[in-house]
Amino acid sequence: MKLTLKYFASLREALGSGGSVDWTPSGEPTAAALRAWLCSQSDAQAQALAPGRAVRVAVDQTLAAESTLLHDGAEVAFFPPVTGG
Amino acid sequence: MIRVRIQEAGFDVGAELAALQGERTDVGAVASFVGCVRGHTRDDDVSALTLEHYPGMTERAIEAMIVAAEARFDVLGALVIHRVGRLLPGERIVLVAVMSSHRRDAFQACEFLMDYLKTHAPFWKKETTPQGERWVDARVADDAALARWGLASSNAPAAGTLDDK
Numbered sequence: 001m002k003l004t005l006k007y008f009a010s011l012r013e014a015l016g017s018g019g020s021v022d023w024t025p026s027g028e029p030t031a032a033a034l035r036a037w038l039c040s041q042s043d044a045q046a047q048a049l050a051p052g053r054a055v056r057v058a059v060d061q062t063l064a065a066e067s068t069l070l071h072d073g074a075e076v077a078f079f080p081p082v083t084g085g
Numbered sequence: 086m087i088r089v090r091i092q093e094a095g096f097d098v099g100a101e102l103a104a105l106q107g108e109r110t111d112v113g114a115v116a117s118f119v120g121c122v123r124g125h126t127r128d129d130d131v132s133a134l135t136l137e138h139y140p141g142m143t144e145r146a147i148e149a150m151i152v153a154a155e156a157r158f159d160v161l162g163a164l165v166i167h168r169v170g171r172l173l174p175g176e177r178i179v180l181v182a183v184m185s186s187h188r189r190d191a192f193q194a195c196e197f198l199m200d201y202l203k204t205h206a207p208f209w210k211k212e213t214t215p216q217g218e219r220w221v222d223a224r225v226a227d228d229a230a231l232a233r234w235g236l237a238s239s240n241a242p243a244a245g246t247l248d249d250k
Contacts (some may be wrong), residue, residue: 009137009209011218031113053243056247057136061142063205077139081223081240081250084136084167084208085120085179085199 001029001072004084005038008079011055013046018077031057032066054081088163089147089195091138096180103162105182114118116191118181118199124174129214136178139207143167150201152209157234159185165198167208200230201249204240222248 005018012018025033035055039046049055058077059068070076098119106112122134151163161182167230172178181198186193210221223241229240 006139008139008207010209012137020097050247053247054238057141058123058139058207061145063146066172079139079207080203080209080220081087081242083210083221083223084138084202085227 001026001070001074003034003070003073004075006075006077008077010080011078012043012046029070030066031059031064031068031070031076034070035066044072048080055079056081086162088151088162088165089144090166091140091143091169092166093166093168095173095177096166098177098180101164101166101180101183105162109161109184111186112184113186114188114190114191115182115184117180118195119177120179120199121177122172122176122180124173124213126212129212129216131172131174131212131214132240133173133213134178134213135171135213135218136167137209137211138167138169138240142207143144147202147204150198150205154183154194157197158183159187159190160194161185163194165202167202168207168209169208197234200227200234203227204238219246 001023003021003023005021006020007015035060041067055078057064059073102115124131135154137245147165154160160183164182166180181195183194185192204227211218225241228238
C-alpha cells in the first residue's frame with residue numbers, strides 16, 4: 001500500500017520530514033507493523049524508531065494506537081511525545 | 086468564526102478577548118489562560134524556545150478539544166491561539182479563552198482545554214541553552230492533569246522506556 005510518512009521534531013532531525021513509501025505488509029497492516037518494517041530499512045530508522053523508544057503515531061492526522069489498521073493512501077506520522085502549551 | 090489559530094506572530098490578549106465577546110450580552114464570564122516562555126528551567130538558562138507543529142493536525146486536534154469542552158461545560162464561545170517558530174523569554178506562547186454564562190464553567194473549560202492541549206496537540210518545544218539546543222521532555226504530571234478530567238493520557242514516556250529521563 002502507498003503511504004505518506006511524516007516525521008516531526010527529533011524524528012524529523014534524524015530521518016528527514018518523510019515522504020511517500022510503498023509498503024507490502026506481511027501480516028495485518030498495523031501502525032506497529034509499519035514501524036517495525038521502517039526499522040528494518042536503515043540504521044538511522046532502526047535507531048530513531050527502536051522498540052522501547054517513546055514514539056507516538058497519528059493516522060490521517062488523528063492520534064492513533066499502534067494497533068490501528070492502515071489503509072492505502074493513509075498519512076502516517078511518527079513523532080516524540082508532544083510538548084506544547 | 087475561526088476558533089483555532091496557529092501563528093508565528095504575537096497576539097494582543099485584550100483585543101482578542103474583546104473580539105471573542107463582540108456585542109454579545111449573554112456572556113457572564115470570560116476566563117483566559119496565557120502561557121509564556123520562561124527564561125530558565127531547573128538546570129539552565131533558556132535564551133530561546135523554538136516551537137514546531139504538525140500543520141493541519143494541530144488545528145483539527147484543538148478544534149476537537151473545543152468540541153469536547155462544549156460537551157462537558159456551558160461554553161458560549163472559545164478561542165485558542167498558539168504560536169510557533171522562535172520565541173524569546175517573556176513572550177506569550179499560547180492563549181486559551183472561554184466564554185460562559187458563569188465563572189465556574191469558564192474556569193473549568195479553560196483549564197480542561199489547556200490540560201488537553203498539553204498532552205494531545207502536536208507541538209514540540211526546543212530550548213536554546215548555554216549547553217546548546219535540546220528538545221523539551223514531556224511531563225508525566227501533564228498526563229496526570231488530564232486524568233483528573235477522567236481522560237486517560239499516556240503522552241509522556243513510561244518509566245523504563247529509552248526516553249525515560
